Amino acid sequence: MSGTSPSPTARSAAAESGGRYAACTVHAVRAYGRGDTEVRALDDVTLGFPFGRFTAVMGPSGSGKSTLLHCLAGLDTLTGGQVLLGDTDLGTLSDKELTRLRRDRIGFVFQAFNLLPTLTAGENVTLPASLAKARLDPEWVDRVIGAVGLANRLGHRPSELSGGQQQRVAVARALATRPELVLADEPTGNLDSRSGAEVLGLLRDAVDTLGQTVVMVTHDPVAASYADTVVFLADGRTADRMDGPTPQAVLDRMKAFELPGKAGVRS
Amino acid sequence: MNIPATQGTSAHNTVARISLPRLALRNLLAYKRRIAGLLIAVILGTAFLSGALILSDTVQDSVSGLIRDNGAGTDVVVRNATDVTDQPGTNRAAIPAGTTDLVRGVPGVANAEPVIIGYGQLVDKDGKMIAGNGPRIASNWIGDPALNPYRLAEGRAPQGPEEVVVDRASARTAHLKPGDHITVLTPAPVAATIVGVATFGDVDAFGGSSYAGFSLEGARAHVARTPGEITSVSVRLAGDPDKAGQRAAAATIQKVLPPGTQALPGSDATQEQVDAVADGFLKVFRTFLTAFAGIALVVAAFSINHTFSVVSAQRTREAALLRALGASRRQIRTQALAEALIIGVTASVLGLLAGAGLAAGLKALFSAVGMELPGTGLTLRGVTAAIVLPVGIVVTLVSALIPALKASKVPPVAALRSSAAETSGIPARRTIAGVALTVAGAVLVALADNALVLAAGALAALAGVLLVAPVVVRAVGRVLTAPFAKLGAGPMLARGNVLRSPRRTAGAATAMVVGIAVVTVFAVFAASLKHGTEHETNSTLTDGVVIASSTGGYAGTGHSPELTRKTAALPGVAEAVGLQRGNILANGSSVAVMAGDTAHLDRALDLDLTHGTANALGTDKIAVSRKAADEDGLKVGSTVHALYPDGAKADLTVAGVYERNSVVGDYLIDRTAWAPHSVADLDALAVLALAPGAKADTVKAEVEALATAYGNPKVYDRAGYVDASLALVDMFVMVVYVLLALALLIALGGIANTLSLAAHERRREIGLLRAIGAERGQVRASLRWESAYVAALGALTGVLLGGFLAWSAVGVLSGAEDIPVSVPAGQLAILVAAGVLGGLLAGTRPAARAAKMDVLSAVAAD
Ligand SMILES: Nc1ncnc2c1ncn2[C@@H]1O[C@H](COP(=O)(O)OP(=O)(O)O)[C@@H](O)[C@H]1O
C-alpha cells in the first residue's frame, strides 16, 4: 500500500502507473526564470497518486505544492519530466486538449473564488458539463449534491452563500463530472474550522463512498489527517511521506522542517 | 497636500513621499488598460468635432482662394446694379455692350474688357453631356491675363466664332484635345472646334464647374442673349492700385455709366462672392457637419461618462484603502479629477490631430458619394483648437466628476470587505425620477405643436429612458435573453454578465441608444419626406413625359426652349409646358420662381388648386403655393411687387393658390412675363401631356429622337422622373447615414472599450472558467455575446425611442405641408441588425484578448 514512490523505484512506478495510479509525475521539473534567477518550483519530483485514495500534499510556503497541483491539472506545463493522467502524458497535449482534459477528467477546487458570481450554485455545479455540451448523469449529480448538502441552495447565487457553502458548491462542481482526479489547493484555507471540517468530510466521503481519487494541498495538520497519505515537499522536492496520518504526527513532522539541518531534504 | 506612501508605513522619514498629482500620474501608468480605454473614448469624441471644423475650414479656404484668384487682377467691375439674389453661381442681368467703350475712355483705366458669361453645356464627341456639380459656364476668352483667371495649358486662344477653349477637367473627363469637334449648348447647340485647353489658375477647373471660352465675336453670337448686351466689364487700372485706389477709380467710372449700372472695386466684388459662398453653401455645410459633430460628441460624452464610471468601480477599493490610510474625501476627488484632466488634455490634443485624418477621410467619402469638395491640403485654424480642446477637456472633466464624487464617498471600511466591484443596486429615486421624466417627455412630445416643445419633450424622454433603463434591463433582460442561454455556454455566461449589473449594462448601451435614436428619427423623417415628395410629384404629373437635364445636383442646367416648342408639335403631345428657373425679389425678398407655359397648364400639371387658377398667367399674374401664401400673407387678388434681375419692376396679381409645389416650386409666373428679363433662356424642365390614345413609351422615344440635336437632355416617363427627382434626396440621405454611422461607430467603440475594461476586471473569473475547462473559443463567444446583447438592447431601445420622437417630429416640423409619417421598416430592421452585428464585431478584440489570457496568472491573481 505504498502511496508514494521516491526516486529509486520511480522507473517501475511509472511503468506500472497504468494500473495502479490515477496520476503520477516522473522526474517532474518546473523551473521559472533562467540562469542566475532560475527558481525550481519542482525539482525532480516523482510521485504516484493511487486510485481511490486521498492524498494530502504539505510543505512550507514556496515549496512547490501549488505548482505540483497546477501541473497535475494541466494548468501549468513542466520544463522537464512527465505528468501522466491515467495513460495520458500531459506534455504531449496541445492547449486545446489540455483544456478538454481539465473539463472532462479533472475536478479542481481553489482556495477561494471558485464560483462565477453571475451563475447560481446549481449552474456553477453543472458549468463544466455546460461547457462540454455534455449530459450529466442525473443520478450521480443528485448523489453529489445530496452529499454536499446543497439541495435547497441550488438557486442561490454565490454572494448569498457562506464561505463554507461556497466551497461545498466548488467541491460539488469538481465531482459532478465524475473526474478521474480531484485536485484541491488549500480548499479550507479561508474557512473557519467547522466549515473546513464539512468540506474535508466531503472530500473524504467522495473517496470512501464515491470512489474518487483526491489530491489536496493543505497547511493544516488536522486537514491532512483526513487523507490516507501525506506527501511532504520542501524546496521543490519530495521530502517525506506518511501513511495513516494523525494531526499530532503531521504536526511533529512539520516542526522538523523548521529546525535547520533536520529539514527532510532527500539525501 | 502630501499623504503617506500607500505601501509600507515605515517609521523612517527618509522614505520617499508621494504627492497627489504624482499619485494620479502613477495610477494612470499603472492601469494601462484603463488609461487606454479613457483616452480612446475622448479621442473618438473630439476627433469628429475637430474633423468637421477642419473640413469646413479647408473647403472654405479653397473656395475663397479660388474666388480670390478669379478676381485677382480685376481692379474694377462694371455690372448691372440690380440684385435679386446672392446665390453663388447666378449671374446678374446684362448691361449694354457700349458700356465698355465708355469705361475705356475714363482716365486711369489701362484696359477694360467686356465679359459675356452664360450657359454653356459641353457635349462630347459622342453626343453625351459632360456633367459636373457646378455651373456650366460659357464666356468670352479674355486676352488680358490680368483680367482672365484661366491660363492656356495647351493650344491657343480662340479666334473664329466657332472656336473654343475648354477647362482641363472637362477635357480630361471626355478625353478632349485641340482639334476635336464638340457641341456647346448655349442652350442652342453650337458646333465648335477645340483650339485650346485651359486651367483655372493652377487647378483643372473652378470647383465643379465647366468652362467654354469663345472669342468675343463667338460669345456675342452664341452666349449673349442679344448681341448688344454683355454681362459686365472687367477693368484693369494703370499702376496696380490698392483698395483705396480701386475705390476712387470706381467712383470716377461710375460717373460715365448709364443708370442701372454700377462700378464696384474689384476687392469688394471678390469679397461679395466669398461672403455669398460662406453664407450660402458653406454655412449649410458647416452647420450640417457641426450638427453631426454635436451628435457625435453627445454620444461620445455618454461613452466617456460610462467608461469613467466603470473605471471608478474598478478603483473603489483602492480609494477605500487610501481613505482608510487617512486620505480626505477632497484628496480622493482631487486625485480622480487630476487623472481626468491629464486624460482630457492628452486625448483632446490627440483627437484634434486625429480630426485632420478624419477630415481627409470625410472628403474622400463625400467625393465617393458624388459630392466632390474643392481644395487640397487641410486647414487647421487656431480657432479649431480653441474649440476642440476646451470642449474635450470639459466633457472629460464633467464625465469624471460624478464617478469621482462617488469614489470619494466610499467608506473606508469598504477596503476591508472584498466586495465585488460591480454593484447591482438601483436607487429607487433614480427609477421614480426616470419614470416621471419619461412620462412627462412622452406627453410633451405627443402634444407638441412647435419645435421647442418637441425638443424639450424629446430631451426629457431621452433622459427619462436612460434613467429607467437599468430597471428595464433587470425586468425584461432576463426574459429576453433566456432563449439564447440555451444555445450554449457562451450566450449563457454572457447573459449572466449582462444581468449582473443592470446599471452598467444600461450605461454601456446608452451611447448606442442615443446614436440609434438619432438615426431612427432621421430615417423616419427622410422616408416620410421622400414618400411625401414622391406622392406629390406623382399626383402633380399626368401620365406623360418629362424632359429634364438635371433633376438634382446643380440647378443651373436645362435645355433649349426650342426643344420644348418642337415637342409640342408632336402628334402624341397634347400640351407641352416648359419651365424655367429664376430669381426675383418678391415684395423685397429674394425668391426662386418658375416661369412656364401656363396657357393650358392644367392639361399637363395638376397643382391641386385651392383657390383661383394657375392657367394663363400672362405678364401680370402669379400663382403661389399655399405654403408661400401662408408665409407671405397672400391670397387670390393680392399684389406681389416683383423686381426682375434686369431691374424692371412689375406688379403681379395672385391668380391662384396651389397645394403641390414639388414640381413648380412656390412661385409660378408665365414665360412671357419672364422672357424679357431673364438671365439665361433655358428650360430646366418640360412637362408633356399625352394626346388621347398616345402611348408614353412611343412619345418618349420620339422626344428622345428630337433631343439628340439638343445635347440629349434626359427624357423620362412619369415613374422615371419621380425616381430621378428623388436621387438628390437619396444622395443627401446617404451622406447623412454615413455621418451618423460614424456616431454609431463611436457608440460601438464605447461598447468595445467598456467590454475590454470589464474583461480585465473579471480576469479572475475568466481564469477560473479556463481552469475548469472552458475553451478559448467559449470565453471569446461569451464576451462577444455580451457585447451583442448590449448593442441589441441599445439598438432596440433607440429605435423605439427614435420612432416615437420621429412620429411626432414629422407632424410638427412638416407644418402646413402635412406629410404623412412613413416608417422605413426595412431600413430600421437593417439598422438594428447593423447595431447588433457591430456589437458582435466590437466585442471581437476584447474577447480575443481575454481568451488569450494566461490561465495560471489569472487564477493566481488576487
Ligand atoms: N510564475 C512564477 N514565476 C516565478 N516563480 C514562480 C512562479 N510561480 C511560482 N514560483 C515560485 O515557485 C516556487 C513554488 O511556488 P508554489 O508552488 O506557489 O509554492 P507553494 O504553493 O508551495 O506555496 C516559489 O518559490 C515561487 O516563488
Ligand SMILES: [Mg+2]
Ligand atoms: Mg500555494
